Amino acid sequence: SAVISQKPSRDICQRGTSLTIQCQVDSQVTMMFWYRQQPGQSLTLIATANQGSEATYESGFVIDKFPISRPNLTFSTLTVSNMSPEDSSIYLCSVGDGFFGPGTRLTVL
Amino acid sequence: QQQVKQSPQSLIVQKGGISIINCAYENTAFDYFPWYQQFPGKGPALLIAIRPDVSEKKEGRFTISFNKSAKQFSLHIMDSQPGDSATYFCAASKAGGYNKLIFGAGTRLAVHP
Numbered sequence: 001s002a003v004i005s006q007k008p009s010r011d012i013c014q015r016g017t018s019l020t021i022q023c024q025v026d027s028q029v030t031m032m033f034w035y036r037q038q039p040g041q042s043l044t045l046i047a048t049a050n051q052g053s054e055a056t057y058e059s060g061f062v063i064d065k066f067p068i069s070r071p072n073l074t075f076s077t078l079t080v081s082n083m084s085p086e087d088s089s090i091y092l093c094s095v096g097d098g099f100f101g102p103g104t105r106l107t108v109l
Numbered sequence: 110q111q112q113v114k115q116s117p118q119s120l121i122v123q124k125g126g127i128s129i130i131n132c133a134y135e136n137t138a139f140d141y142f143p144w145y146q147q148f149p150g151k152g153p154a155l156l157i158a159i160r161p162d163v164s165e166k167k168e169g170r171f172t173i174s175f176n177k178s179a180k181q182f183s184l185h186i187m188d189s190q191p192g193d194s195a196t197y198f199c200a201a202s203k204a205g206g207y208n209k210l211i212f213g214a215g216t217r218l219a220v221h222p
Contacts, residue, residue, distance in 0.1 A: 001155075033209055042198060042212045043153065092152055096207035098143045098200070103152035 115213025
């Protein structure tokens, strides 16, 4: 199984700012996934990121709010833009076979 | 077609008892069914997963039972321990797991001593 790391592990941000979350995998993977887990809720897929192509966003999520980069087969970033308190969540990246990174706990004040 | 329905929402079990959590799906294209365990403040950890070519998979005290015709699968935790107290999520995916996961709503399990 792949080893997945995320940075930062947590952050507290002010309303209206943006945060970029990094996801690093120890092996090359074709597809990377970004999920959001709101407090007390289940996980919801934000988008699928393939290297060399535009990310595919799920219904309810847009590129302007959650821009994603996938510069190579081991790395991806998710930016949460123009944040509001409703964006307070755990953000998780995942690769194939169902393994997740440790998550980024974001609190927006 | 994309939903995965999980029940119960919460479960209380005595130490040593059996915890059973159920999930049902609609999309027959799903071919990978993992279960996740999540402790407060942590990300979900893959616990056990099954593919539809088998009806049961066991790893230690954790067993998945899979009923393809009923489109249901369940997690059984034998000899439940207080340390098993966590939230459990079922999920489903296509392409053997190398695709996006659709999650159930979660079950909050409390194992009382």
